[in-house]
Amino acid sequence: MIPRPPAVPPNSPGPSSADECLKRQKVASVALYIGLVLLALWVVRDFIVVVAWAGVVAIALWPLLHRVAGSRWFKGRTTLLATVFTLVIALLVLLPVALGLAQALREAHELNEWFRDVQENGIALPDFVNRLPFGVQQITSWWQANLAQPLRGSAAMKGLHSETVMTLGRHFGARAAHAAMVFAFMLVTLFVIFQAGPRLSGSLLKAARRGFGDSGADLVAHMGTAVRGTVSGLVVVGVGEGALLGVAYFVTGVPHAALLGFVTAIAAMLPFCAPIVFGLAALWLLVQGSLAQAIGLVVFGSIVVFVAEHFVRPVLIGNSTRLPFLLVLFGILGGAETFGLLGIFIGPALMTVLMVLWTDLVQ
Incomplete structure (x- = not known):
């Protein structure tokens, strides 16, 4: 007597149902991965620009990093190599900024003196205006009426103390602080990238x-x-x-x-x-x-x-x-x-x- 195959329960999944279930699981896994990646990017959204800047600098210096890493001074010393490269980049940016600020502070006294003189005596007509081929009379008349007189009570001087100028100053200070923070985090990110070295690429x-x-x-x-x-x-x-x-x-x-x-x-x-x-x-x-x-x-x-x-x-x-x-x-x-x-x-x-x-x- 030939044995009969075991009866398949009516609710048990067949081969096609199992394949469909596997496909749904794969689609759900991909959707989950994409959702988690998007959520992670949203969490670190304020630092994406920092990572992008660090990536640009690292890509530009990558051949030099490999060449220096093969020398006998830095071979096997990834932390020292990353520290040196990060410090050099920081100095290349901060040193010119410091020199510019120092020069600006040295010039600030002369600028302040010129500003006071303008308030008391106005701005003298430049000599080159008289040598212009046309428009000398019109420019001279406008200059005498608007700039040659003491400017203490002029609208331009009052505008320098207005709320708009103060707001612009605060906005500039906030932007400068934000740029400094971005630069600091970029240096930290660069150090990590340099330390990872060839393993990262x-x-x-x-x-x-x-x-x-x-x-x-x-x-x-x-x-x-x-x-x-x-x-x-x-x-x-x-x-x-x-x-x-x-x-x-x-x-x-x-x-x-x-x-x-x-x-x-x-x-x-x-x-x-x-x-x-x-x-x-x-x-x-x-x-x-x-x-x-x-x-x-x-x-x-x-x-x-x-x-x-x-x-x-x-x-x-x-x-x-x-x-x-x-x-x-x-x-x-x-x-x-x-x-x-x-x-x-x-x-x-x-x-x-x-x-x-x-x-x-x-x-």
């Missing part, structure tokens, strides 16, 4: 390869190269613009030419910010009556900035990332407009991703 590439395959790991590597090339392009161009304009400041007679050249180099690392610095220097020359020097400084500075921003910087960044000129320019400007200062580095990285995806699509 290896873990990131391993996670990208496991999650997205070899193409995902290659994409992460391309993004790192793009960020590194962007930082190199910004620094090289900024230093070059600062050096050239520093010489121009010295030739035209602008005071503190070296310090002003350093400030210009920092500003030139941001797209189209150098004209603010040499424009103010040209304005100072104009007020002092040096019309030819002011015009020469503006013309020379405009040529330097135009060549650097439209040709040198895109070429430097594009060669390292193999991006076309237009994508580099759009990446820098669009990233700055969308993400602020951090977007200068994120933009070219995203353009690199777009270029890699396009290349894979057409091949």
Whole structure:
């Protein structure tokens, strides 16, 4: 007699029901993971910018970190290496700020004396106004009526003590305190990243390869190269613009030419910010009556900035990332407009991703 197979209870799940249950569990697990990740990002949302800045600096210095880590002085001493790199970065930022503040404090006394003299006697008409080819009479009349008289009771002086100015001062102080806090946390994050060393980069590439395959790991590597090339392009161009304009400041007679050249180099690392610095220097020359020097400084500075921003910087960044000129320019400007200062580095990285995806699509 052939034995009958055991009867399947009517409520017990069959093979298809078990597969559906497993699929639902996987979907629920993915939803849970995504929800936990989003919740974690929301908790640390105020520190995402800090981590992003630390990541940009670490990516830019990663080849140098590997080279120094292989030397006999730092081999196997990851904590010492991280400490040295973090202290060097802190000094590179804090030392110029300290020098600028010290110079500003030295100039504060003279500025205060000039401010008192303006209140009592007004501002004298600059000599260059009389040498203008047109509009001399109109400018002189307006100047005599508004600026040549004692300004103690003028609306401009009253506005300096208004509630709006006090509010702007408090807002500036709050922003400065926030920037100092971000910088401090960035240094701590950088120390942790430097201390992790190659283990961190290896873990990131391993996670990208496991999650997205070899193409995902290659994409992460391309993004790192793009960020590194962007930082190199910004620094090289900024230093070059600062050096050239520093010489121009010295030739035209602008005071503190070296310090002003350093400030210009920092500003030139941001797209189209150098004209603010040499424009103010040209304005100072104009007020002092040096019309030819002011015009020469503006013309020379405009040529330097135009060549650097439209040709040198895109070429430097594009060669390292193999991006076309237009994508580099759009990446820098669009990233700055969308993400602020951090977007200068994120933009070219995203353009690199777009270029890699396009290349894979057409091949």
